[in-house]
Amino acid sequence: MISVERMTKRYDGILAVDDISFEVQQGEVLGFLGPNGAGKTTTMKILTCYMPPTSGNVIIGGKSVMQHSLEIRQNLGYLPEDTPLYNFMPVLEYLHFVGQIRGLDPAYQRKRVGEMIEVCGLEDVLHRDVRELSRGYRQRVGLAQALIHDPDLIILDEPTSGLDPNQIAQIRTMIHEFGRKKTLILSTHILPEVQATCDRVIIINRGRLVADGRPDELASRLHGFQKVRIGFAGEGFNAAEAAAAMRTVAGICSVESCGTEAGLELFELEAEKDIDPRLDLFRMAAEKGWPLAELHLERSTLEDIFRELTVGVEQAVATGPAS
Amino acid sequence: MSNQTVTSIVSGNIWALYRKELKAYFNSSIAYVVMTVFLLMAGWFFTLDIFLVGQATLRSFFEVSRLIFVFFIPAVTMRLLAEEMASGSLELLVTYPVTDVEIVLSKWLAAMTLLTITLAFTFVYLFTVIILGNPDEGAVFGGYLGLLLMGGAGCALGLFTSSLTRNQVVAFVLAFTVLFALFMLDNLLMFMPASIGALVEYLSFGYHLDNLSRGVIDSRDLLYFSSLTVLGLALASDRLADRRE
Ligand SMILES: Nc1ncnc2c1ncn2[C@@H]1O[C@H](COP(=O)(O)OP(=O)(O)O)[C@@H](O)[C@H]1O
Ligand SMILES: [Mg+2]
Numbered sequence: 001m002i003s004v005e006r007m008t009k010r011y012d013g014i015l016a017v018d019d020i021s022f023e024v025q026q027g028e029v030l031g032f033l034g035p036n037g038a039g040k041t042t043t044m045k046i047l048t049c050y051m052p053p054t055s056g057n058v059i060i061g062g063k064s065v066m067q068h069s070l071e072i073r074q075n076l077g078y079l080p081e082d083t084p085l086y087n088f089m090p091v092l093e094y095l096h097f098v099g100q101i102r103g104l105d106p107a108y109q110r111k112r113v114g115e116m117i118e119v120c121g122l123e124d125v126l127h128r129d130v131r132e133l134s135r136g137y138r139q140r141v142g143l144a145q146a147l148i149h150d151p152d153l154i155i156l157d158e159p160t161s162g163l164d165p166n167q168i169a170q171i172r173t174m175i176h177e178f179g180r181k182k183t184l185i186l187s188t189h190i191l192p193e194v195q196a197t198c199d200r201v202i203i204i205n206r207g208r209l210v211a212d213g214r215p216d217e218l219a220s221r222l223h224g225f226q227k228v229r230i231g232f233a234g235e236g237f238n239a240a241e242a243a244a245a246m247r248t249v250a251g252i253c254s255v256e257s258c259g260t261e262a263g264l265e266l267f268e269l270e271a272e273k274d275i276d277p278r279l280d281l282f283r284m285a286a287e288k289g290w291p292l293a294e295l296h297l298e299r300s301t302l303e304d305i306f307r308e309l310t311v312g313v314e315q316a317v318a319t320g321p322a323s
Numbered sequence: 324m325s326n327q328t329v330t331s332i333v334s335g336n337i338w339a340l341y342r343k344e345l346k347a348y349f350n351s352s353i354a355y356v357v358m359t360v361f362l363l364m365a366g367w368f369f370t371l372d373i374f375l376v377g378q379a380t381l382r383s384f385f386e387v388s389r390l391i392f393v394f395f396i397p398a399v400t401m402r403l404l405a406e407e408m409a410s411g412s413l414e415l416l417v418t419y420p421v422t423d424v425e426i427v428l429s430k431w432l433a434a435m436t437l438l439t440i441t442l443a444f445t446f447v448y449l450f451t452v453i454i455l456g457n458p459d460e461g462a463v464f465g466g467y468l469g470l471l472l473m474g475g476a477g478c479a480l481g482l483f484t485s486s487l488t489r490n491q492v493v494a495f496v497l498a499f500t501v502l503f504a505l506f507m508l509d510n511l512l513m514f515m516p517a518s519i520g521a522l523v524e525y526l527s528f529g530y531h532l533d534n535l536s537r538g539v540i541d542s543r544d545l546l547y548f549s550s551l552t553v554l555g556l557a558l559a560s561d562r563l564a565d566r567r568e
Contacts (some may be wrong), residue, residue, distance in 0.1 A: 022382050045414070050414055070420055073418055073419065073420045076418070076419040078415065078418045080414050084410050084411030084412040085412065085415075086343065086347075086412060087341055087410075088346065088351070089343075089346070095341055097342075101339045101340065101419050101420075101421060102336075102419060102420065103336055103420065173485060
C-alpha cells in the first residue's frame with residue numbers, strides 16, 4: 001500500500017528525515033516511535049502530501065505523492081499533532097464542512113456524519129463550538145474528521161498526547177476498531193502506545209530508521225541475548241563450582257555472580273536469544289542436588305530497546321546546553 | 324500538480340471553503356468592527372459635503388473611501404492565511420482534496436463579499452443624494468465600480484501579504500504599505516521626471532479611479548485592476564505551494 005524509498009527531508013539546514021525506507025501493507029497498523037524531534041511529524045507530513053520530500057520516492061496505492069497528491073489525499077484521513085480544528089464552528093457543522101470539502105454526496109454525507117457521531121461518541125457536544133471542547137472531545141472530533149470519508153489510509157500524529165488515562169483508553173479502543181479494517185499509521189513518543197495498538201513498529205531517531213518489526217519480535221531481534229536470573233538457597237553450596245557448571249549448559253554465554261541476597265546465592269546469566277535454557281538449568285540443579293530457589297527468564301522489553309536505541313539523544317538533551 | 328490545478332480550479336469544494344471563511348468573519352468581531360468604522364467615516368465625509376458645502380453629491384464619499392480602503396482592506400485580509408498558519412489548521416486544510424488555487428480563491432471571494440456588503444450599506448447615501456439632488460449616473464456607477472475593482476486588487480494583494488507571515492499585525496502592515504504606496508504614487512508625480520512620470524501614473528490607484536469616476540469605463544483601467552488582482556492571487560497561491568518545499 002505504501003512504499004517509502006530513501007526518503008530524505010531537509011528544512012533549510014536541518015536534516016529532519018535521513019534516508020528512510022520502509023513499506024506498509026494493506027490493513028497494517030503501524031506505529032512510528034521516536035523521541036521528540038526524531039522526524040515522526042515530518043515523515044507524516046510527507047505521507048499526507050502536505051509537503052514533498054527533499055529526495056526519495058513515496059508511493060501510496062501505486063501513486064507518487066509528488067505527482068498524484070490530489071488523488072492520494074482523496075483517500076486519506078489525517079489527524080495532525082495538536083488537533084488544529086476550526087474553533088469557531090459547532091461540532092455538527094464542522095463535520096458537515098469536512099464532508100463537503102471532501103466532496104461527499106449529500107445523502108452519503110448525512111449518513112457518514114451520523115455514523116461518526118456514534119462511533120466517536122459526540123452526541124453530547126454536537127452544538128458546542130469546537131473551541132469549548134475538552135481535550136478528549138476535541139481529539140474525538142479530530143478522529144471523526146479524519147474518518148468521515150471512510151478512507152483506506154489513516155494517519156494519526158500523536159493521537160493520545162495530552163489526554164488523561166481514561167481518554168487515552170477511549171481513543172485506543174477507537175483506533176483498535178478502525179485498525180481492523182484500515183491501514184493505519186500512528187506516531188507516538190510513548191512506548192506503551194505502540195505495544196497497545198500496533199501490529200508493527202518503526203523506531204526512528206534523529207531522522208534515521210533504527211528498527212522495524214513486530215513489537216514482540218523486535219525485542220529479541222535487537223538484543224543479542226536474553227537474561228536469566230537464577231538463585232540457590234542453602235549452606236555448603238559452592239558458588240564457583242556452580243558457575244562453572246552452568247557455563248556448560250547449552251545456550252549460556254556468560255555467568256556472573258551477583259552475591260547473596262536474603263539467603264540466596266544469585267547469578268545473572270546471558271543466554272542466546274532463541275534458546276530457553278531454563279529446563280536444562282533445572283535438570284542440572286536437580287542432578288547435583290543444588291537447592292534451586294529462583295529461576296527467571298527476562299525478555300528485554302521494547303522499553304529497553306527504545307532506551308538503548310535513543311539513548312544518544314536523551315543524553316545529549318540531558319547534558320547539552322540549556323536552550 | 325499543475326495540470327490538476329488547472330482542471331479543477333472551481334469544484335464544489337470551493338463553496339464549502341467560501342462559506343467557512345464568511346462564517347469566520349462574522350463569528351469574530353472583525354467584520355462588524357471594520358464595517359462600522361468604514362460606514363461611520365464615509366458617512367461623516369458625506370454629511371460634511373451636504374451641510375458644509377451644501378452639495379448633495381457622492382464625490383467626496385468616493386474620494387475618501389479610497390483612502391479608507393487603504394486601511395480597511397488590510398484589516399479584512401490580514402487574518403486570511405496568517406491565522407491558519409499560526410493555528411496549524413492550514414496543515415489539515417491542504418491535506419484535504421482541494422487545490423491551492425481553490426483555497427486562495429475562496430478566501431478572496433469571502434473578503435470581497437464582506438467588502439461588497441459594506442459598500443451596499445452606503446446605498447443609503449446614494450438614495451439621499453437621489454432624493455436631494457440629481458447625481459450623475461455615470462459618475463456614481465464608475466465610482467462604485469472603481470471601489471470594487473480597487474477592493475479586488477487590494478484583497479488579492481492583502482491575501483498575498485497574509486501568506487508571508489503567521490503574524491496578523493505584520494500581515495496588516497505589509498498590506499497597508501503596498502496599498503498606501505499604490506494610493507500615493509500619483510501624488511508624487513510633481514517630484515518626478517516626465518519620462519517615468521507616465522509609468523508611475525499608470526501604476527497608481529488614483530489615476531485609474533479618477534478615470535472611472537468620470538463615468539468612463541475604459542478597458543485599460545479594467546486591465547490594470549484585474550492584472551493586480553491576478554498577480555496577488557497568483558503570488559498567494561505560489562506561496563502556499565512554496566511553503567511545502
Ligand atoms: N518547519 C520546520 N522548519 C525547520 N525545522 C523543522 C521544521 N519542522 C520540524 N523541524 C525540525 O525537524 C526535526 C524533526 O521534527 P519533527 O518531524 O517534528 O519530529 P517529531 O515529530 O518526531 O517530534 C526537528 O529537529 C525539528 O526541529
Ligand atoms: Mg511530532
